[in-house]
Amino acid sequence: MLRLSRFASSAVSSKGCARASKPIVKQDRNHVTVKKPPVVSAAAAVAPSAASHVGSSVTPPAGGRYSSLHAEEIEADSAALEEHGRAAPPESHNPSAQGSVNGSQHHDHRSAGKLNFDASKAGLQQVDKDYVEHVIQEASKGSAFYQKEQRLEETRRRKAEELQEKAKTFDSINAAEKQKIKAMVDTMVDELEATRDLRRRYIHIDMDMFYAAVEEKKTPSLRGKPFGVGSQQMLSTTNYIARQYGVRSGMPGFIGKKLCPELIIVPNDFPAYQREAARVHSIASRYDAQFVSVGLDELTMDVTRYLQEFPAVSASDIAHDFRDEVFLKTQLTSSGGIGPTSILAKIASNVNKPNGQHEITLLTREEVIDYVRDIPLRKIPGIGYAQEMTLGALNIHTCGGLLEHKYLLAYLFREKTLAHYLGVGLGLAETFSQRRHQARQSVGKETSFSEPLPSPDAFTRLFRKLLEQCHVRCVRDHLQPRKMTLVLKYRTYDTEQFSVSLPSHTSDLKVWLEASQKLLEPHLLHYAELRLIGVRLQRFTDADDDHIDIIGCSRNALTGALTGAREVSHDLHVDADGYSLEADKNAVAAEQADEYEEPPALPASMHRRKIPVSRYLMDPNIPKAPPADPAAAAVKSVKPARKRVKSSKRKLPKKK
Secondary structure: OOOOHHHHHHHHHHHOOOOOOOOEEEEOOOOEEEEOOOOOOHHHHHOOOOOOOOOOOOOOOOOOOOOOOOOOEEEEOHHHHHHHOOOOOOOOOOHHHHOOOOOOOOOOOOOOOOOOOOOOOOOOOOOOHHHHHHHHHHHHOOOHHHHHHHHHHHHHHHHHHHHHHHHHOHHHOOHHHHHHHHHHHHHHHHHHHOOOOOOOOEEEEEEOOHHHHHHHHHOHHHOOOOEEEEOOOOEEEEOHHHHOOOOOOOOOHHHHHHHOOOOEEEOOOHHHHHHHHHHHHHHHHHHOOOOEOOOOOEEEEEOHHHHHHOOOOOHHHHHHHHHHHHHHHHOOOEEEEEEOOHHHHHHHHOOOOOOOEEEOOOOOHHHHHHHHOOOEHHHOOOOOHHHHHHHHOOOOOEHHHHHHOHHHHHHHOOHHHHHHHHHHHHOOOOOHHHHOOOOOOEEEEEEEOOOOOOOHHHHHHHHHHHHHHHHHHHHHOOEEOOEEEEEEEEOOOOEEEEEEEOOOOOOOHHHHHHHHHHHHHHHHHHHHHEEEEEEEEEOOEEOOOOOEOOOOOEHHHOOOOOOOOOOOOOOOOOOOOOOOOOOOOOHHHHHOHHHOOOOOOEOHHHOOOOOOOOOOOOOOOOOOOOOOOHHHHHHHHHHHHHHHHHHHHHHOOOOO
16 A cells, blocks of 8 residues: 555645744743744654654654754844743754653653643644743633632642651661562562563554644645634644644633634534544454544554464554555544554654654563653653652652652552552553453543533433433443442532432433432532533443453453553543543543542432422423413413312302
8 A cells, every 4th residue: 555644744734834924932031032933844844853763654854843943033022922922942952852752851840730831742842831831820810720720739739748758657667567568569560570461562543633633624724824623611632833832732722812812713523523533443443343442533453463364564564554544534644653562552652743653662571661761650641640740749750760669659559559650660551452351440421511501401401411322332332330420510610429329230221310310409500500511320230241252251350450540431531621521532631631630429418409300301302381471371370260269169058
């Protein structure tokens, strides 16, 4: 097959080109400089900034994206900053300043809350972080979101201090306790090592700025302009031009406008994204019938069996052919990563992004551990803002630090968390693609809305719709839950969860709806205060417990020894604001999942004041009764009274 995807830069050249007609403002310590943005060629715009490695299909220029470019600096006063309000690429053109592939040369260990700017996403590495963070802080100050983040930041800080205090006591514990901890950790390491199989090959595919690319395909006039997909409240993704200004996914649109006044915001078109994703998935199924897609824009294939059937083909060939066919069928580019584990394949997919691929070839245990040693924790799926801050308080910033302090971690954390950290340090951490044969822990659906709900009926209708979507998934996967949880997020950014037990393990929608009345009744009066509604089903019993998978063992025999990242349903993806749109399944969600700190689910008895659940919950097809005419209502109310009077007169004994 003609490999077009590597040469498709011309088709997407506008994705990375800076606008030459507008100045870009950069904030310096002592003054503000206005930099004329360089005129970037299509090839230079799409070329990745990461250093070239063996197995890469795209080789970037030796000096990085802006190495051969010279921008004229003009002195300006602070008014220019307010007039243009944009971020510029930093002045350093040294690739080492950007960090190597595994990030060994540069780490930013500042607190990475949502009020801080995360520049780890492709296209953001050369943005002035300090300026962008200043804009975010100023735009958010005083808002409910800002206040909520301040409270969360204080909570994280307090927990970090408590953890530090506990860590100080580790050296003072007795020798017997230390020996017990050491024996437990060494046993866990041996068990993890027993699962290592460097003969396997995984391919991770990440569609380049997927939502934005689909919108460009629909509306070619968007090419060459900075734009994002989403709303003023939240951007699902942005194109590479917008990213040069610091506008990224998970950022409110109004903040993006402050960073880039020319930013165009395009509303989400999920049916279009789902159609394009279906085309990509149909290609993936030929290489791995059980490929895993956590979101619309990413998927992971285990091509080990395919390579055994076709020994003349390499994993790199499969990735090339896959990306070529995706481009031919969708006119969308993608990035690929190849590795012996799914998590290494995902890391590799970010090396030559966009529109490139990279293969991590590691033959021994020592090579794997040496490779992951200097990878920043933030680049590991399942480790987000909160965990990064927690581990940073212990002076652990890289994967190697997890192994270096493994006994201390065993003293501080639970066994399940420790297993995940050890897996990360050993290069054995799992992603969902490796847990696909394990029993599902939950199925959930959430939806958020920018405008307040108009009525309690709208609340119940929306909840029923989410419940029906969960029902489809449970019926398809033969799952019978016993627990139902209602998730509510208010406009103050506070989150509450309430749970109720079902009478038995069942997938009967009618039983679910009856049980849901206990969950909804206390909250219907607060419909206008909500910004998110979600439902989650848990505690499953599998209707096909005796089903034998193709790998040759029963589902119940499969264990979760390597789990550690949060178990999240395919359909429950939390975005950068801590909530999810119904079909918003992008990469940002998975990256920031652990920042969403779930409060404990409260029993139904803890609910607020109650009102009867609308009849539309049980039967949404019943039409609403039209508003009554006041005059007709008055006449109608008189007639029964007259009848009652006449009947009462008939009952009275006649006078003689």
